[in-house]
Amino acid sequence: MTRRWTPLLWLIPIGLVVLVAAVLVAQWMRTLPDIQSFIVDYPGETEIPPGTPVGFPWWLQWQHALNAFFLLLIVRTGWQIGSGKRPPSFWTRRNDGVIRTKNPPKRHSIHVWFHLVLDALWVFNGVLYWVLLFVSGQWLRLVPMSWDVVPHALSAFIQYLSLDWPVHNGWIHYNGLQLLMYGFTVFVAAPLALFTGLRLSTIWPRALRWVPEKPTRTLHVWVMLYFIGFTILHVGLIFATGALRNLNHMYGGRDDESWIGLVVFAGSLVVMIVGWVIARPAVLTRLAALSGTIRR
Template sequence: METQPKKERSVRLRLLTPLSRKQWAASAAAVFVALLVVAAIAVLFARWLMGLEAVDEFVTRYPGEYALPENAPVGIPAWLGWQHFFNMFFLFLIIRTGIQINRERRPQGYWRSKRGGKKISLTLWTHLILDLLWIINGALFYVLLFATGQWMRIIPTSWDVFPNAVSAGLQYLSLDWPTHNSWVNYNSLQELAYFITVFIAAPLAIVTGYRLSAYWPKDNSSLNSAFPIALARNLHFPVMVYFVVFTVIHVFLVFATGALRNLNHMYAAEDSTNWTGFVLFVLSMAVVAVALVIVRPSLVAPLARKFGEVTAR
């Protein structure tokens, strides 16, 4: 009579046991191979579609981008390059500390505000501080974006953005990539991706993060009912995954569609093909790498003490 329950418990324990490095490597290899197969099928299907007369006419009519308003600015200003760096810097650290929070079982230290309140782990405190800095940087970005007219480059101004985005997607999948000049205009697929990232994913990450934090007014039954914590949990992690996927694709396309020119656009605020942007990119990644090493409880503790009480676990 006891055999079946014991077997079920054994299965549950195996499922809860953390994967070994070999198991992680095998799983990652299997996923990589599966993605390659899916990608190959998608490319073959897209190339077949592009060979159809109706699809060819569609791509001719909608080449992948539409004209911006006449008063749209041309070029990428220096402030946008700095904003791009700080956004990347904070986002990398936020993702890193977010993963640490999910994996942390016994925090190395705790932090409590000088005004009292609940203790939180040093990792969570670091995550919240980074969130705050990211929000400040984002608020400044919004102000400059609308003050300079740069919003016209990432907010659709025509319904043609949708058929052009489909066209650009087909061209990317078929490996016959659309011609583009991001110094003047993004293609419609880029535009929609940037719009979703800036105006949907980022605010969603902020709102769900606030809902999960200790600063949410937990005694307010109306707010709790309108925005359940379970919903925030179910949204917060997928948003982080979205940022990771977006970043990987974004970096890949930067290097695959003219690295030197694209990096000059983003880091040197100039439309050229010299090595200035590449050097600045390498330096920026070095800064991020150092920060990823520094952002750990033992090194963050001295800074945390200036804002509250730090205790060992």
């Protein structure tokens, strides 16, 4: 653990205390007649346009699982970069391959090299997901179409927090809170990770050097914290609100209570663990040596 990041660990106990207090407040709020009639008026789900696709196509399932796989290793390498410890090796691109530049390539730690390789794969997966969303019409499930998504999301939020979940069926459509959270993750947080990351990289153009590096780095770390926080809440709610059915949606492409989705999800976890174990410095250094020179 690094001294620079140790203060961030305080977020865990602080988060837990705030959560318990918020649950108590939400439970009290639900006893108030005004809140009860608000929830009747706005149960949590907005109208969806006719013709919106139903269910989860196979490409979406694959891309969602790949996204989790890449993010796990991206967060790990980001953490290693931020740790300030001396990296096990350094990589300098050989300037004679497909990519050739006028200026001599700069030296990168092996962690930065792997971070960037994973980022490229993650961004490719993400751009393909965007394209397929819009080509298939699946975006209609993800982008709120009217402003009443705000009161619906607020209502769903109070219901979740009071531990008395909104009844809804994610197979047909998401509730307001899901729309806002998923929409923010896909259309705001992910591009923000990319643009702040590019500013920190050596390919950032000289003419745009006036974008300050230090605040950008801080923002890049906050985007990581957002992704971690989102994932904890998201996976927590997936398990709390009907694990088998939810997992069948995203990992089985079916809307029933069989065990298939859970088994496929467990398989994806095994792949993530294997990826984590294989990505040792010795293996990474050998892979990096294919495209550059290595210094210890």
